[in-house]
Amino acid sequence: MKKAFLVVVALAVMVAMAYAAADVRNTKHNLAKQAASVYKSTNYSEVCIFCHTPHAAPAWPLWNRNYTPGTFIMYSTVTFKADASLDETSKLCFSCHQNANTWSATPLLNNSNLLNNAAPTFNHVNMTYNAAIGLNLKDDHPVGFNMQTFNYTKYPEIYSMAQIAANLGDPQADIFPGGMFTCGSCHDVHGKVGTGGTVIPVLLRRSNASSLLCLACHAK
């Protein structure tokens, strides 16, 4: 009896933890018609479909957006240069974040069968100026460089990938997919639940209150 009860409690805790990991439904990335967000579809109730499809996806991670970005201007200063071109993971963000309306104007590769393959329709709210990042990445924190070949001798104040993973409390492979520093090195696109059970603001991996996000990587 007691054992069975404990098993039930343990399972309940595990389920609660699984839900606490992330919930894209409580973020601005929920573009489904029932979402609380101002940016949403007027006909689709599915949430993942705006970014993923279970079949016929030519690109990782089962990507459902029919979009090829232009040429990016990469970060380059006297003290740090990113790679010559942007990594494939960061590129995924730009099918929505390139300009004010790419989020609603980019077609899906596979439309919903629930709606007989009709394309999603959207309310026409333009993305805010700051969220429309454009192709010029010179004025943004550097992304698109390899942390596996990173020059730690030149930048001794950057923590190791393992230490950054420990500081942020996320798997190293999620923070640096294929070893690359991406938009997702600071952001969790699905929303990460922090202490208190709510999604950390601005889809960050760690709240930047007191600059704790910056300090997870920079020993300043």
Ligand code: HEC
């Ligand atoms: C706004 C776009 C967007 C939405 C909506 C979205 N995803 Fe993702 N997803 C991404 C991106 C971008 C990546 C890969 C890069 C990353 O994680 O930074 C990803 C990666 C993944 C991965 C593989 C890597 C990982 O994080 O485990 C899984 C699994 C996944 N998503 C599942 C889902 C499911 C299930 C839903 C719906 C409940 C969903 N996603 C909704 C954009 C989205």
Ligand code: HEC
């Ligand atoms: C399917 C379209 C789509 C994709 C793909 C997408 N986003 Fe977004 N994202 C949006 C929309 C729409 C908003 C709301 C814009 C606004 O508030 O002006 C948003 C908002 C955000 C915000 C602000 C969230 C907040 O709570 O203020 C962040 C951060 C963000 N996205 C990061 C990313 C990153 C990083 C990626 C790639 C890993 C990504 N997004 C991919 C559509 C998308």
Ligand code: HEC
């Ligand atoms: C070094 C960490 C870091 C990286 C890398 C990063 N961001 Fe951000 N991003 C932030 C922080 C911190 C904020 C919140 C800024 C604030 O609230 O003052 C933010 C805000 C945003 C917003 C919301 C802007 C707004 O005001 O509505 C979007 C959208 C966004 N980031 C997308 C991206 C995309 C796309 C990439 C990759 C090109 C990226 N970020 C790379 C740290 C980062």
Ligand code: HEC
């Ligand atoms: C996930 C790790 C990570 C996070 C989080 C992060 N950075 Fe960085 N940052 C780096 C790396 C790696 C570099 C490249 C090495 C360098 O220039 O020091 C860098 C570079 C920089 C540079 C120097 C760019 C140059 O031209 O030399 C500044 C300034 C900077 N980051 C500020 C910030 C601020 C402010 C925050 C918080 C909003 C932040 N970083 C968050 C990892 C991170």
